[in-house]
Each structure stands twice: as structure tokens, then as C-alpha cells.
Amino acid sequence: MSTVNSTLAHDLLVELDRTGATPLHRQIEAVLRDGIRTGRLRHGASLPSSRRLATEIGVSRGVVVEAYNQLLAEGYLTSTPGSYTRVAAVHGQAAAATPPPRSAGPYIDFGYGRIDPASFPREAWLRSLRRVLTSxxxxxxxxxxxxxxxxxxxxxxxxxxxxxxxxxxxxxxxxxxxxxxxxxxxxxxxAGRGARRMRPVYRRRRDVLLARLAESLPGFEPTGVAAGLHLVVWLPDGMGENDVVAAAADHGVRVAGVGPYRLAGPGRQGLILGYGDLSEGRIADGVEALAAAVRSLGTASFERSSR
Known part of the structure; x- marks a missing residue:
């Protein structure tokens, strides 16, 4: 179970009638009890601390503590020392849905338009931010x-x-x-300094990509080499980009075809290979996997790609 307090005080929708005859703690109990019964406050949701809720709604902490204790006694809430007060399991209410696990995605992603986030100067950025906010x-x-x-x-x-x-x-x-x-x-x-620092890194990655393509897929024709973070490779005649994209995905490699970016009509078949956030080793592995994908399309396709 999460150790993060997932419910903000204002999310509880506690509105108090300070002129009525009903005690304030009873009003808080009623709002929370109704929220739990209707499912607005789901099983496992953590509530704000008594001190925090009291401050936000403008009552003494003792008022909130009394409301929480009553709901604990009725079984609507649970609490353990050193942890948050949480919504208990109530008959007829399903537990909060657990989000489905995220897909691991392709083994190697030649997606374009990305830089290398691992090279972002996090420590320097945080030092500067802390220094400025402090002073x-x-x-x-x-x-x-x-x-x-x-x-x-x-x-x-x-x-x-x-x-x-x-x-x-x-x-x-x-x-x-x-x-x-x-x-x-x-x-x-x-970012000027960072761009100058990364330029030779991206150049080396581009050179590795070009060298591996020439070695493993010599029939592929690179173009747009000076683009910076990606290049386009034209496919041999008779080879369809959609077939290559699908076969590459089956081999754990994500590539994009140029077809969706044409302004008008059909044209030469090709792929867009981004390399900005791939290491030189991953680039080499990716090209080998791409070559295996082309081979899987049949002998004729691979022979065309090797010419």
C-alpha cells in the first residue's frame, strides 16, 4: 500500500454550518461517512492528518480527532501508529482500481526527435534552483x-x-x-553550453549508426545525415516500409516509416531512425536486430537490402 498521503484536505468537500445545532464533529463525521458509502472516498485512500484538516476547515484539532475516532469505531476508517488514517474496506464498495502495468516497450527505440535525457545536468540545475529560491x-x-x-x-x-x-x-x-x-x-x-558539449556525442552516435548500416544493411540509403538527431534511410526498390516497421517491432526494435509525413501522394519507401537517446552499443544492437527483421521478410528482401 502506498505510503503517500493521496487525499488533500480540500478534496474531502467538508463544508460546515457553524450556526446550526449540529456539533461540528458530527458534521465532519457525516461528510466523511457519506463519502465512503457512496464510493467517493475509495478503500485505501489516505486522509489528511487531523492537524492539517483542522487548519484548513478552521476548527480545533480536537474536533477532527473526535470525528476520526468515531469513524474508526464504526469501521469506516483504519489507523496504525506512524501511518496515515485510511478508508477501510466497506461492504459493497470495491477497492480502488490498480492501474495496469506499463508495457516495457520495444527493446531498442529508434524514435526520432528526442535528445539524451541522461545527459541533463540535474545536479547543477538543482544547485542553481536551490540557491536562487533560498536568496x-x-x-x-x-x-x-x-x-x-x-x-x-x-x-x-x-x-x-x-x-x-x-x-x-x-x-x-x-x-x-x-x-x-x-x-x-x-x-x-x-542551453548553449550543453548543446556544444553534446554535439560531439551525437556525432559519434550518428557515425556508429552509419557504419553499422553500411555493414549490415548496405542496400539501405541514408540521407539527411546532417539533421542532428535522426536520419532517413531509403529502402531498396520493392521493399515496403510498413512491412519493415512491423517486422522490426517483432524483433524488439521501434522504427518509423516516412509515409505518414509525405505531403502528397505515394513516394519512395523509407525509415526514420532517431539516435539522440541511444548509446553507441544500443545503436549497434538495434541495427543488427533491424537486419534480422529484414531477413525475416524473406531471402529476396534481404538480398535487396544487401546490394
């Missing part, structure tokens, strides 16, 4: 000038002046919230 004035967490956070605008200007040789002033910098405009700014200012 930032409280008003910096509120809405500020529409041009953006002054410290960020100053940092951007300083970076441009230092690295790009500009003469930018913070007053000339605008921090945007739109993805299209902000992407170029973020990539150029914050």
Missing part, C-alpha cells in the same frame, strides 16, 4: 513587470555581452511566455 526576495515569487524578472533580464544581457560580444542593456531584454519565441532564447542562453 530570492518574497516578492520575486509574485507577478512582476511584464517584461520579465529583472534579475533574469540582467543575466541574459550579461551573458550576451560576455559570450556574444553584444552591448545589450537589461532594459532591451524581453522575457516571453510564448513557446515559439522563448525556445530560441532558452536554447541560445541557457
Amino acid at each position: 530570492a526576495p518574497h516578492n520575486r515569487l509574485n507577478y512582476l513587470d511584464g517584461y520579465g524578472l529583472p534579475e533574469l533580464r540582467t543575466a541574459v544581457a550579461d551573458y550576451l555581452n560576455r559570450v556574444r560580444g553584444t552591448s545589450a542593456d537589461p532594459s532591451q531584454v524581453l522575457i516571453t511566455s510564448g513557446y515559439g519565441q522563448a525556445a530560441a532564447l532558452i536554447i541560445g542562453v541557457l
Whole structure:
């Protein structure tokens, strides 16, 4: 069972009538009891601590404790020392559904448009975030000038002046919230160093992919080599991309065909191979598996791919 408190206080929908004759703890009991009976509060759901719920609904902690104790006595709740108070199993109510296990997915995924997330500088990012949050004035967490956070605008200007040789002033910098405009700014200012560091890594992965294709599938014709994180390989005449995609999946390799991305009409058959988040070893294994998939389509197909 999860050790995480899965129910927020406001999710309990406790509304109190402070002018009526019914005691507050009885009102809390009634709301929770009805929620459990109707299934809104499912078996196993954890409730907020008495202190937290009391603070949110504006009553003393003793009022909530009395309500919880009554529901414990009636069998609607369970509690163990050092753990959360949870909804007990009630006759006629099914336990909360367990989500189905996630598929393990393909053994090797040549999906395109991805970078290598393992290379993200998590520790440096967290250190910077912690340092800024610790020292930032409280008003910096509120809405500020529409041009953006002054410290960020100053940092951007300083970076441009230092690295790009500009003469930018913070007053000339605008921090945007739109993805299209902000992407170029973020990539150029914050991720430039990381992009330069990863460029040779991706180049080596591309070179391994090209070398393995030439060795195992010489009939495949690579193109778009300079794209950065993926390339397109044209298939030999007479070989269908849908057949190759399906056979590759049977061999634990995910590849995409170019067909869905054509603007008009049929065209040459091909595959899109992404390599941004695959190690050099995984790339080599993937090409070998892809070659095995082509072989499984029949001798004629493999001979065409080997020409």
C-alpha cells in the first residue's frame, strides 16, 4: 500500500454550518461517512492528518480527532501508529482500481526527435534552483513587470555581452511566455553550453549508426545525415516500409516509416531512425536486430537490402 498521503484536505468537500445545532464533529463525521458509502472516498485512500484538516476547515484539532475516532469505531476508517488514517474496506464498495502495468516497450527505440535525457545536468540545475529560491526576495515569487524578472533580464544581457560580444542593456531584454519565441532564447542562453558539449556525442552516435548500416544493411540509403538527431534511410526498390516497421517491432526494435509525413501522394519507401537517446552499443544492437527483421521478410528482401 502506498505510503503517500493521496487525499488533500480540500478534496474531502467538508463544508460546515457553524450556526446550526449540529456539533461540528458530527458534521465532519457525516461528510466523511457519506463519502465512503457512496464510493467517493475509495478503500485505501489516505486522509489528511487531523492537524492539517483542522487548519484548513478552521476548527480545533480536537474536533477532527473526535470525528476520526468515531469513524474508526464504526469501521469506516483504519489507523496504525506512524501511518496515515485510511478508508477501510466497506461492504459493497470495491477497492480502488490498480492501474495496469506499463508495457516495457520495444527493446531498442529508434524514435526520432528526442535528445539524451541522461545527459541533463540535474545536479547543477538543482544547485542553481536551490540557491536562487533560498536568496530570492518574497516578492520575486509574485507577478512582476511584464517584461520579465529583472534579475533574469540582467543575466541574459550579461551573458550576451560576455559570450556574444553584444552591448545589450537589461532594459532591451524581453522575457516571453510564448513557446515559439522563448525556445530560441532558452536554447541560445541557457542551453548553449550543453548543446556544444553534446554535439560531439551525437556525432559519434550518428557515425556508429552509419557504419553499422553500411555493414549490415548496405542496400539501405541514408540521407539527411546532417539533421542532428535522426536520419532517413531509403529502402531498396520493392521493399515496403510498413512491412519493415512491423517486422522490426517483432524483433524488439521501434522504427518509423516516412509515409505518414509525405505531403502528397505515394513516394519512395523509407525509415526514420532517431539516435539522440541511444548509446553507441544500443545503436549497434538495434541495427543488427533491424537486419534480422529484414531477413525475416524473406531471402529476396534481404538480398535487396544487401546490394
